[in-house]
């Protein structure tokens with residue numbers, strides 16, 4: 001058995017910051033036991049954030065800028081890793097591998113006709129070669145493409161880590177992430193593969209409404225303070241609940257393509273942005289999760305463990321507790337880091353990749369078979 005350390009780097013669909021986490025774990029070949037997780041959160045510089053948002057709407061950004069941003073994000077991920085290593089007193093030889101998710105720019109989960117062919121695809125930027133060179137640590141990046149090549153949708157990938165976590169928590173556990181997008185992994189019984197899929201919006205619609213309502217002064221509804229002043233508009237909520245994504249059968253994944261600007265153009269253009277609308281968006285996140293469970297999980301979970309930035313919004317947590325018929329725990333209450341779980345997962349997946357071991361969960365992504373995800377950049 002050997003004690004190993006690996007670093008995971010993540011910038012999610014909220015585009016708020018980079019999460020960097022270092023995990024220490026024992027690998028006894030048959031079993032991985034994670035002993036410790038330490039993390040830091042590093043803000044993205046404003047001009048970089050602006051360019052990423054511009055890239056979500058391609059015509060506002062050139063190919064030249066995309067290439068430059070790929071390199072710059074690589075530098076920023078490397079800086080985050082180095083900062084974490086400094087804080088934790090780690091040298092490059094202490095860390096076996098870095099797993100960098102990158103920054104998703106576009107995710108096409110559905111097979112799409114194009115140029116007489118059909119294809120899916122998902123693009124994460126942040127050059128792994130730059131991270132490896134700056135840190136002196138072998139780096140694995142571009143995880144999703146191998147799953148897509150095997151017929152999967154390339155998301156969600158974190159169930160790979162949750163499969164280990166559930167051993168301690170027991171079957172019947174649902175892991176709910178509420179980032180920019182929401183996603184669930186449900187282990188209905190001890191032996192079966194998990195059901196996992198994106199439930200719909202997490203904080204993405206809320207963040208955009210808050211940004212517009214506060215004229216850019218706030219980027220999210222801190223502690224639910226704006227939503228708390230508003231009331232849920234049930235008519236608008238029911239309209240949003242008719243979004244076709246919610247009825248789609250898993251495996252399925254989504255992103256900014258469905259709940260970013262296009263959602264605004266279809267559902268919000270004519271509405272006044274106020275505290276009621278923010279409160280309604282918070283409730284939409286909750287109701288889409290509740291609907292996803294009753295429509296797609298097969299049975300009610302025995303417990304739900306919530307992670308991601310949404311755990312910090314008490315309106316979301318209170319309403320989830322009201323609507324779900326089981327205990328709803330924050331990650332920390334179940335011994336899981338709410339803020340670093342995704343980074344943790346990419347550290348572990350990278351460790352499997354450099355050992356040539358498969359690291360996707362086909363029941364979650366829809367891939368035809370297990371594959372080794374990630375491209376390796378040697379230090």
Ligand SMILES: Nc1ncnc2c1ncn2[C@@H]1O[C@H](COP(=O)(O)OP(=O)(O)OP(=O)(O)O)[C@@H](O)[C@H]1O
Nearest residue numbers: 012013014179180181203220222223308309312313
């Ligand atoms: N104190 C808080 N009050 C309310 N909301 C919060 C708070 N802290 C964080 N959030 C919300 O959490 C979001 C960030 O969550 P997280 O970092 O999990 O998202 P992400 O990793 O970018 O997304 P994804 O998991 O979809 O890739 C913020 O944009 C904000 O909306």
Ligand SMILES: CC(=O)N[C@H]1[C@@H]2OC[C@@H](O2)[C@@H](O)[C@@H]1O[C@H](C)C(=O)O
Nearest residue numbers: 013104107155156157158181183342
């Ligand atoms: C394409 C992409 O970046 N998807 C993210 C997004 O954010 C949450 C949800 O949608 C999830 O499916 C996925 O991220 C996590 C890390 C995952 O793959 O499990």
